[in-house]
Structures are given as structure tokens and as C-alpha cells.
Amino acid sequence: MSELRFNELRGEEVVYAIHRQDRTFLPDRENCPLDPTRPGGPQTEIPVPSFQIAVFDNRFPAFEQPGGAAEVVVYTDEHDGSFGTLTPARAEALMWVWRHRYGELGARADVRYVMIFENRGVEVGVTLHHPHGQIYGYPFLPPVPALELEADARLGGCAPCELLSRELQDGRRLLIEQEHVVAYVPHACRWAYEAHVVMRAHRPSLLECEPQELRELATVLQRLARGYDALFERPFPYVMVVHQAPTDGARQGHLHAELYPPLRTAEKLKFLAGSEQGAGTFISDTLPEESAATLREAIARAA
Amino acid sequence: MASDSAGRRSPQRPGDAHAGEIPSRAEQGPEQGEGPPEPPARERFGEVWLQRLRKDDGRALILYQQLDRDPS
Numbered sequence: 544m545s546e547l548r549f550n551e552l553r554g555e556e557v558v559y560a561i562h563r564q565d566r567t568f569l570p571d572r573e574n575c576p577l578d579p580t581r582p583g584g585p586q587t588e589i590p591v592p593s594f595q596i597a598v599f600d601n602r603f604p605a606f607e608q609p610g611g612a613a614e615v616v617v618y619t620d621e622h623d624g625s626f627g628t629l630t631p632a633r634a635e636a637l638m639w640v641w642r643h644r645y646g647e648l649g650a651r652a653d654v655r656y657v658m659i660f661e662n663r664g665v666e667v668g669v670t671l672h673h674p675h676g677q678i679y680g681y682p683f684l685p686p687v688p689a690l691e692l693e694a695d696a697r698l699g700g701c702a703p704c705e706l707l708s709r710e711l712q713d714g715r716r717l718l719i720e721q722e723h724v725v726a727y728v729p730h731a732c733r734w735a736y737e738a739h740v741v742m743r744a745h746r747p748s749l750l751e752c753e754p755q756e757l758r759e760l761a762t763v764l765q766r767l768a769r770g771y772d773a774l775f776e777r778p779f780p781y782v783m784v785v786h787q788a789p790t791d792g793a794r795q796g797h798l799h800a801e802l803y804p805p806l807r808t809a810e811k812l813k814f815l816a817g818s819e820q821g822a823g824t825f826i827s828d829t830l831p832e833e834s835a836a837t838l839r840e841a842i843a844r845a846a
Numbered sequence: 847m848a849s850d851s852a853g854r855r856s857p858q859r860p861g862d863a864h865a866g867e868i869p870s871r872a873e874q875g876p877e878q879g880e881g882p883p884e885p886p887a888r889e890r891f892g893e894v895w896l897q898r899l900r901k902d903d904g905r906a907l908i909l910y911q912q913l914d915r916d917p918s
């Protein structure tokens with residue numbers, strides 16, 4: 544069981560999950576625990592010879608009932624590939640899986656915030672290459688979603704609605720515009736190629752989305768992921784998080800995905816160093832408008 | 847709060863009937879008695895089927911399948 548300690552200086556919880564030190568680390572592909580269990584092959588986490596999408600309790604959980612949840616979401620039984628290369632139907636099904644897990648985990652009394660996310664690439668700490676994401680059910684409201692609620696108060700309404708409106712009006716940082724979903728590089732992004740994927744209509748979570756909105760969300764996320772890969776013609780590492788309303792009953796929030804890629808060039812990583820860690824202030828050497836223009840071209844090339 | 851731009855929705859807690867989706871239904875569970883164990887009952891959730899299983903160590907496992915690839 545993990546231990547929570549409150550860091551008074553930062554005003555935040557720190558999670559000590561010391562059992563995670565021994566988790567599986569970059570196994571060779573013959574011993575991938577996220578592959579299906581094939582006849583004559585090694586027993587994996589998924590004891591069937593084939594599957595489409597699988598979700599299971601993390602063997603090395605940061606949170607576990609009755610103190611939250613940690614699940615693994617395996618996108619496919621094929622070891623190679625990525626979220627961006629899933630078939631459109633599979634990516635759409637994944638949106639329904641996300642919705643299902645958000646609903647079930649969010650209904651639990653020990654879960655106050657459900658965060659769906661994917662870490663892609665060793666640059667962001669991936670320990671398994673098989674296409675997969677994770678879901679954490681936090682037993683508290685973490686700082687980032689809490690800040691989003693503060694932004695709502697500061698802007699006098701839904702912050703993502705207001706920021707989307709500003710981006711649409713400005714236009715310079717837009718990446719993808721569709722009927723229900725828009726992707727853009729934020730006006731004040733932290734990462735060189737950070738992108739946000741936002742529902743046009745005010746949807747607190749996946750639960751309130753219409754089926755066509757879920758389909759389009761999958762489409763836009765995949766187009767963005769493939770555009771990232773085309774940007775430097777290499778698998779592009781990123782952290783993708785889905786932000787939704789906290790599950791404490793207030794239903795305040797606006798469904799959107801945020802993607803934080805650590806690359807600032809094809810070979811150079813952005814490190815969180817003195818200013819970022821010590822002061823909490825990001826210093827970027829790329830203007831968002833220039834990043835957006837470059838990324839738009841890459842998305843067009845990848846289409 | 848939880849209304850969209852057209853004001854079509856009311857506040858809702860996760861897990862409360864899963865707004866806006868095809869109603870869930872569970873299929874028949876395994877027959878008791880003879881033969882090998884039947885696969886667990888399937889549930890429909892929107893555009894996916896799901897089957898709930900338990901791993902040997904007790905951890906939950908859910909297998910999802912796209913609706914358009916329903917094998918039955």
C-alpha cells in the first residue's frame with residue numbers, strides 16, 4: 544500500500560509507492576507482459592490468446608482500493624505500433640473504454656479524480672513499449688486539476704471554454720479544427736510542441752459526450768499523434784493526459800487532452816532544471832506561434 | 847457546470863446511468879452444472895462489449911471488444 548505525505552512547503556501530496564521500484568523495466572519483446580498469452584508462450588498479464596482492448600489493475604499500483612485506483616489500458620494485442628497507428632475503429636472504441644473507466648472509477652467513494660494518461664517513449668520514463676496507457680484514480684484532488692478550477696474562478700466561468708474562444712479568434716496557434724473538437728498550441732504553453740485538444744461544446748467529461756463527439760475526439764488525437772511522428776520523422780515521445788471534471792459530485796470541468804512532448808528539436812530534450820524546478824517558471828526557447836506553424840505542416844504531411 | 851453550449855444536459859455524477867449512450871444490458875451468464883466453464887457474461891457499453899474476469903492473483907481484468915466485431 545502506498546503512503547501519502549503532505550509536503551507543507553509545496554502544499555501538495557507526495558505518494559510513496561516503494562513496491563514500484565521492482566516493476567518490470569523494458570523487457571525484451573519475447574517477454575512483454577502486455578502481449579496476449581499465446582499457446583506455448585509465456586504467461587502474460589492478459590491470459591487469453593488474443594484481445595482487442597484490455598484493462599487491468601496495475602501489478603505495481605501507485606494507488607489501490609480503498610485509497611484510489613491504478614489501471615493499465617492496453618490498446619491492442621499487437622506489440623508494435625502506437626496510439627496514432629491504431630485503426631480508427633479501435634481508437635474510437637478506446638474512447639468508450641476511457642468513458643467506461645471514468646464512470647466506474649469516478650463512482651467510487653475513494654476516488655476524487657480520474658486521470659487517463661499515456662506516457663510514450665523512454666524519454667518520459669516508459670518501461671513497456673507495447674501500446675498502452677494508464678488510469679489513476681486519485682483519492683484527493685491533485686494540484687493541476689485544482690489549478691484548472693482556480694482558472695475557472697479567475698476567468699469568471701469555464702476556463703477551457705474561454706481559452707478555446709480566444710484561440711479560435713486569434714487563429715495563429717490552431718492545429719486542427721473539426722466540427723466538435725479543436726487542437727491548438729496554447730498561447731502560453733510550457734513545452735515547445737505542447738498541444739491541447741478541446742471539445743467545442745462544454746462537456747465536463749467523456750460521460751456527457753455524444754457518440755459523434757467521441758469519434759471525432761479519437762480522430763483528432765490520432766491526427767495529432769501522427770503529426771508528432773512526422774515532425775522530426777521519428778517516434779515522438781509525449782505525455783498525454785485527459786483532464787475531466789473531478790468526481791466529487793460538483794461536475795465542474797471541461798473535457799480536454801493535454802500533450803506534453805519533451806523534445807524541442809529532433810535530438811534535444813527540454814529538461815526541467817533550475818527555474819522550472821526551483822521557481823516553477825518554465826523558460827522556453829520556442830515561440831508557440833512558430834511551433835504551431837511547424838506542427839501544422841507535419842500534421843498535413845502525415846494525413 | 848454540466849450543461850453544454852445548448853444547455854441540453856443537467857449535472858450528473860459519474861456512474862449515474864452513463865448519459866447519452868445506448869442502454870447497457872448484460873447477456874446470459876454461464877449455465878450451472880455440466881461442461882467446461884463458460885466465459886463470463888458480456889455487457890454492452892455504448893460502442894463496446896466488455897467481459898469482466900479475475901486474474902489468478904485476484905486482480906480485475908476487463909476485455910473490451912468493438913461492437914462491429916461482435917463474434918456471436
